[in-house]
Amino acid sequence: MGVMRIGHTNLRVMDMAAAVKHYENVLGLKTTMQDKAGNVYLKCWDEWDKYSLILTPSDQAGMNHVAYKVEKDADLDALQQRIEASGGKATMLPEGTLPSTGRMLQFNLPSGHEMRLFAHKECVGTDVGSTNPDPWPDDIRGAGAHWLDHCLLMCEFDPGKGVNKVAENTRFFIDVLDFFQTEQLTVGPDGAFQLASFLSCSSKPHDIAFVGGPTPGIHHISYFLDSWHDVLKAGDVMAKNRVRIDVAPTRHGITRGETIYFFDPSGNRNETFAGLGYQAQRDRPVTTWTEDQAGRAIFYHTGVLSASFTEVYT
């Protein structure tokens, strides 16, 4: 059974030309395809599958779906059975539903977000190739993001009404999709409520994260950089391009990530972060952050939460 990694996200954008310019010039992705419906497909230089981002024209911002890649085609059948056995519904979309992509298992998370799993996507190779590769290509633009690393989904959270989709998603990912939890932020009496949850299917501190809010949405999609200096340089790129920075370079307590947050031209939040943090393993004790230390958990240096970071999402 094997979910390997995040495969792509499909974001809604309100101005396609501005969005493509942002993801190309600021993040450093390259456009690899466009389709008749006006969707634009892009990838990072260090990714080998044909795309990791689909931009869809819309009258509002947000995320249409997130997709993860499984190791084997048969995993899709096995996971469909597990989802249905857990009481969920899952639909197998035929090959070609998305270009250059095999069949996809489509389902909704307990939080309502649409998720898809796929095993095949056209492999076009990284920009340095696989034979005697250089460490980086010569035509890097902007921040030069290596790869789409993870996403953070906002999930309905209202303990007073007994609603906690953060906890429900966490259970679903552990029990059904075979992820493991690395970190959590708990609130309420004796930390009874899981307000934030970080899960891995690899050796990275997170491959997906969930945080509680009043409505479901996408908090951010995150791209990997090599080093703290690359995070600073990404900030320079954003300033040069007049990008709205949400959180200036800092470190998270959770995952130890070195980070900068900013918004795409439709207001979808992006992150570029550096540092693999630690080796995430299934037997590593889960890290718990308590409510009184929530500020340090999120912004380790200042320990102060910013309203826009916790309240604003699409």
Added chain:
Amino acid sequence: MQTGESYPCATNESLLQGMLRLGRKGIPVGCVNGGCGVCKVRIAEGRVRVLGPISRAHVTAEEEALGYTLACRVAPTVAVRLEVAGRLAKPISKGFAAQANHVLTK
């Protein structure tokens, strides 16, 4: 207006950018790109010029016809009186008081 606050805003910058540039507060600040909806305002008096698309998830066409918009996506063409249209209370920062400031631009 309730607070009587005002700030100068150029005709080539958004109502929100004008406030931000001066380090002022009053209108909630989010993505500043028309997507998140937290800077929703109602233009009570005056006229504005649209700078870019606003999310229909936060301002419907009917609301727009009533003067609602996002402060990050409109520039004043004349003096504007605006009302902040409210914000959602999010559980991670309970206690962050809901604001209903009113900002008058010159």
